[in-house]
Amino acid sequence: MTASISEFLHHHYPGLALGPGLFYCWPIGLRFDLQAAGTTSDDAYFTGVTQRAVTVFEAVFLPTDLVLIVVQRSRYTRWYRRWRFRASNLVLRLLHACKQEVQFSRLANRTRFANTAQLIRFTLERQAADIPYRQLLPAISHQDFPPRTPRLHDDVFFVNIRSGLVLHMYDDRGLDVIGPSTKALQPIYQSHQHLLLDYDREQMDATFACSV
Incomplete structure (x- = not known):
């Protein structure tokens, strides 16, 4: 049975509305710069973003x-x-999801960039090894660049039940990872300094440098 995202958020992130701009909505997080060399008209640019x-x-x-x-x-x-959501949704198709294992819901839109009163959501559970992330992540990066395909316009959040970390790639520019504690994110902060977004580096350093 798929775990409840509402229960997970209540336990690890009380008061958080899952939505875009996670880095600015929770005090413990990292923001990564995905933009590679070149321009968005080059295949090499999107290859770099995906990598x-x-x-x-x-x-x-x-x-x-x-x-x-x-x-x-x-x-x-x-x-x-x-x-x-239709059965043709890219995430449902790539995960070969059946209706019985997917939790569908409607909820009030309390996200940071709310532009409607409601959200629709579906949740399903997979082992990380079974997630086709090498196909999903490029689809997210293509969202603003037709005719590149596949394209995925929905917000997709990957939630690690073991560590409590939440990953959200918002488009080709960047990706947020938040954690319930600095301890959970400290190793990634230290090992992936070269990918951190310079614009927010001062805030990240203030959060994690003092927790060493």
């Missing part, structure tokens, strides 16, 4: 970790097609 995202993903999740995959979308009542 950086994969590097961080593999630092956050061991192959044996149980992971909650949480997919969210703003619910626009004017457009019927956006009221629900």
Whole structure:
């Protein structure tokens, strides 16, 4: 049975609304710069973005970790097609998910960048080794660049049940990882200094340097 994301958040992140801008919504987090050399018209740019995202993903999740995959979308009542997730959704297809193992829900939109009153969400559980992240992460990076495919516009959060870490890649520019404690994130902060976003480096240093 899929674990409850609501119970997980209540235990590890009380008061947090899962949404974009995680780094700015929780005091313990890292923000990574995914942008590679070149321009968005070059294949090499997106190859570099994917390589950086994969590097961080593999630092956050061991192959044996149980992971909650949480997919969210703003619910626009004017457009019927956006009221629900279709079976053709890229995440559902790549994970070969059956209806019985997926938790669907609607909830109030309390996210930092709320532009609607409601969100729709689905959650399912997989072992990290069984997640096709090398396909999902590029799809997220393509969201603003048609005709590149596949493209994924939904917000996707990867939740590590063992460590409590939450990873959210927001687009080709960057990726956030938050943790319930500095201890949980300290090793990644130390080993991936070269990928941290310089714009927020001062805040990250203030959080983690004093916890050494």
